[in-house]
Amino acid sequence: MSELxxxxxxxxxxxxxxxxxxxxxxxxxxxxxxxxxxxxxxxxRVLFGFPIDIDTxxxxxxxxxxxxxxxxxxxxMMDAALSMFLGPDMDMLHEIIDELADKxxxxxxxxxxFPILGEGFLLALETHLGESFFDNKMKEAWKEAYSLLSCExxxxxxx
Numbered sequence: 001m002s003e004l005x006x007x008x009x010x011x012x013x014x015x016x017x018x019x020x021x022x023x024x025x026x027x028x029x030x031x032x033x034x035x036x037x038x039x040x041x042x043x044x045r046v047l048f049g050f051p052i053d054i055d056t057x058x059x060x061x062x063x064x065x066x067x068x069x070x071x072x073x074x075x076x077m078m079d080a081a082l083s084m085f086l087g088p089d090m091d092m093l094h095e096i097i098d099e100l101a102d103k104x105x106x107x108x109x110x111x112x113x114f115p116i117l118g119e120g121f122l123l124a125l126e127t128h129l130g131e132s133f134f135d136n137k138m139k140e141a142w143k144e145a146y147s148l149l150s151c152e153x154x155x156x157x158x159x
Contacts, residue, residue, distance in 0.1 A: 004145055011141035015125055015134060016082055022128055029124040030071025031062065036120035037113065044116075047108050078121070081149060094152075101156030111157065114150040121146060 004012070019025050038045050038056045046052050048070055054061050061067050077100070084093035122142060126134045 004141075004148070008141040008144050011138045012082065012145045015129060015138050015142070016079070018129055018133065019125060020079070025128075026072035026075035027068055029128050030073075030075040031068070032124035032127055033074060033117065033120035034067065034071045036123050037116050040116045040119070041113055044113060082145075085145070085149060097149075097152050098156050098159075101153050101159070104153070105157045109157070111154045114154055118143070118146045118150060 019029055022028055034048075035056050038050075038054075038061075042052050045054055049066060050061065050064075081093065081096070084090065084096070122139060125142065126139070
């Protein structure tokens with residue numbers, strides 16, 4: 001896996017740590033990520049046990065314990081991945097990515113879903129941190145970091 005520059009790493013860490021200061025950030029930001037995924041990729045709704053035609057703004061979805069749990073879990077997984085990705089635990093990250101890739105392949109997750117999920121992360125960061133903080137420099141840093149992580153996951157899924 002390629003390494004990120006110091007500036008890119010700093011931007012990603014700074015914005016992620018600020019996001020984590022938001023009360024219930026896992027649920028709050030996770031809902032934004034999953035809403036984007038469900039809007040742009042309706043078949044993902046079915047993978048998570050929802051009808052393909054469920055309204056992504058409906059209380060049925062947004063108040064669903066299953067939806068909120070998945071949203072929070074996704075944010076926890078990203079937090080763990082970033083901790084390893086941006087820290088000294090790259091070997092452990094590769095092992096975890098291999099395990100996650102195997103699970104996600106069995107669930108029916110496909111490679112085209114990853115860029116949409118990336119859009120969701122960018123939207124969540126911009127929405128919850130504000131455009132004045134989450135500027136173009138930070139957005140580009142996140143695109144680079146997410147691209148590396150998602151490419152690793154996609155490659156592991158194709159093994």
